[in-house]
Amino acid sequence: MIRPHRTHALWYAFILHRISGVALALFLPVHFYTLALALTDPERLDGFFRWTELAVVKFAEFGLVFLLALHMFGGLRLMALEWLPWSDRQKTLAAGAAAMSFLISGVFLLRAI
């Protein structure tokens, strides 16, 4: 249960940023390892690519792209908040970051299937 004092838009933006940041940190080592297979073990990389054709995996990739985009746009919002003159539209900007991320990852999913 989310504690009552946290139920407002910018806290949700914060928790999504943290979850996506941690997810990226966990994903990237695996990502680099599989890419490195191109040099060390191309056969296994081909096997891995066949696995990525599965619908579940496609959907998981959609999730990853979503989190990556969310972290990037959300992070850009935070950097703008800290470095540019103040804007009162932070909730709108956070919602915009989520919408852009959904758009990008949705396009990615549609192209993938």
Add this chain to the structure above:
Amino acid sequence: MSSDADELEVSVWRGDNASGRFEDFRVPAQENQTILDVVSWIQQHRDPTLSYRYACRVGMCGSCAMMVNGVPRWTCRTHVKVALKDNRISIGPLRNLPVIKDLATDMDPFFDKWVAAEGMHHPSRTRDDAIEQINPEDASRQEANKGIECINCSVCYAACDTVAGNDDYLGPAALQRAWTLYNDAKDAGKLNILEAVSGKGGCHNCHSQGGCSHYCPNDLNPMAAIAGLKRASALSFFKGRK
């Protein structure tokens, strides 16, 4: 909302942090009733030993803040109807502060941090000098004006998760005060302020969750003030001033 009921079901925190618990009361519902009215009714009609704090009853003094149904509020200006959920209200002491007894918290850490953030005037002239003329249209004066209605109620401090997770964090109110003085042409302590707010418990701890600005009863925006301090201290760092 079932504010038509004759009685409100109210649970009130009794005791201190370590050995406290909620105690239930039934309080007559009124058409116009604040949370502070409810607390006072309990103290006057049910248990005279109930401890709580208030003074002005009109949102000026900043002494009456409590957690109401889990969110920090100034109780003298919070209508029961706004806070009521299923005819129930829980009233607890402000979060992030030591509890002295019942609803009264020890505000010392809050005010100590106000001082630690250099939230005091650093005079630029003596009494023998002429009074400095300030143009109210000035951009820095306008920026300073945004924070001056703070009533030190500690609602923002109670809302902040960074305060909860880091004992040293100065918190939104003290940092906003520092930003106000930083923008005040009559304050000669700009570098002291930047020094104080960029250390271990300083402004760079803030994650811009905005709980402070969301709950501030005076509609102030400590999150924006803290962003200003982050910018000012980082610029000062890159210019090699510190």
